[in-house]
Amino acid sequence: MVAPELEKVAARLAGRVVVVKVNTDVLPDLGERFAIRSIPTLAVFAGGREVARTAGARPASDLEAFITKAADDARAAR
Numbered sequence: 001m002v003a004p005e006l007e008k009v010a011a012r013l014a015g016r017v018v019v020v021k022v023n024t025d026v027l028p029d030l031g032e033r034f035a036i037r038s039i040p041t042l043a044v045f046a047g048g049r050e051v052a053r054t055a056g057a058r059p060a061s062d063l064e065a066f067i068t069k070a071a072d073d074a075r076a077a078r
Contacts, residue, residue, distance in 0.1 A: 001057070002040040002057050002058075003021065005057075005058070005059055005060040005063055006019060006021060006060075006063065008060035009060050009063045009064045009067065012060075012064060013064065013067065013068075016071075017067060017071060024036050024039065034050070037055075038055035038056070040055065040056070040057060041053065041054070041055045042054050042055070042063065042066065042067075044066075044067055044070035044071065044074075046070070046071060046074035046075070047074070047078075051070050051071075051073065051074040052066070052069075052070035052073070052074075054066055
């Protein structure tokens with residue numbers, strides 16, 4: 001289950017990133033809009049656009065590393 005791991009990441013990165021969990025069963029239009037094909041999918045947005053995406057359950061440390069790298073890469077590309 002990803003929710004507990006995502007909550008750990010949200011707590012660790014509080015103030016630096018916003019973590020949002022979306023239930024695409026409840027909001028299927030949003031899942032369609034962002035072409036979500038696998039659950040769970042983690043997408044990172046910077047400046048209003050998607051800068052990275054991965055799918056599959058991972059431990060909090062892996063999620064945090066993925067988010068941090070994506071955010072750093074997006075910042076460096078500006």
